[in-house]
Amino acid sequence: MFSIRPIVLALALGFTTTLGVVSLAGAQQATTVNLTTENNSGISGTTTLTDLGGGKTRVEVRVNGAGAGPQPVHIHEGTCATLNPQPKYPLTAVTNGVSMTEVNVSLQDLMSAPYAINLHKSPQEVPVYVACGNIAMAAQTGAATQPTNLPRAGDAGSLAPLAAGAFGFGVTLLGAGYAALRRARR
Secondary structure (H helix, E strand, O other): OOOHHHHHHHHHHHHHHHHHHHHHHOOOOOOEEEEOOOOOOOOEEEEEEEEOOOOOEEEEEEEEEHHHHEEEEEEEOOOOEEEEEEEEEEOOOOOOOOEEEEEEEHHHHHHHHOOEEEEOOOOOOOOOOEEEEEEEHHHHHHHOOOOOOOOOOHHHHHHHHHHHHHHHHHHHHHHHHHHHHHHHHH
């Protein structure tokens, strides 16, 4: 008598492998920048930078003690200690402690040169800085905790061959399971 169990197992394994590859390929690289208070403002928080691929980065700012806002926030060239006052990448103003913006620059580019995220007191008092965080410092701290011999999630260059091979394996298992199921029904 013919057993259907191996066919079901092949189909399940192929489906699971394919789903795993899809989620692996969709993983995104992110880093968090701590924003520290400046000018005795009492405002601090974090900025999460998430690589979206295609040379775009999502910048999510969350601060405490900021009030309703709006408060201008930008990515500047330099560091908090030696900031270029001309914003390089303007961000959506912080309102009720939150800002979310997509910028046309890759996360890798933001982490490869000195950049800082700077929060200003108000639209009327832009020269007054109330919080700042160095992107390069966050990248250096994050890099120290990453294993150097493994690909990082979202690193498409190193994961692409693995993802393609696993996807092909999953599709092959699905096809084999389907073919065996058709033969068993004859």
